[in-house]
Amino acid sequence: MSSLQLYQLVALVLLCVGLYGFIWRRSLVGMLICLELMLNGAGLSIVAASQHTSADAVLGQLGALLVMGLAAAEATLVLAIVLVVTRRFKTSESIRVSELKG
Structure with missing residues (x-):
């Protein structure tokens, strides 16, 4: 098993x-x-x-930084939504929130 396959397996x-x-x-x-x-x-x-293909390694690192930036922005938005939902419904469980929807 090559190292690329090992990394892809860990990612999977x-x-x-x-x-x-x-x-x-x-x-x-x-x-x-x-x-x-x-x-x-x-x-x-x-x-x-x-890193393991003919693509430039810097482009892969920039792609990973883009994913990390998107993850940080997504985490900020979702945590704000969780705070609003928790204050409004007094719970953070997704099933209870969907039951209280109606």
Whole structure:
């Protein structure tokens, strides 16, 4: 197994763990953490592919920085939404919020 395959396997594991946690988590903050895991897996995959292929390594690092910037912006927005939902519905569990919707 080459090192590129190993890095891609680790990125896939991060993505799968994040997806599993995103589906099965009940709290909104836990879902946010799992989403961050998925984005970290994508960033690792971009960097590994650029390091081990004919693409320029700097472009892969810039791509990973873009993913990290998007993740930071997404985390800021989602945490603001979680604060508003928690203040309004007095809970941060996604199932309870969807039940209170009507």
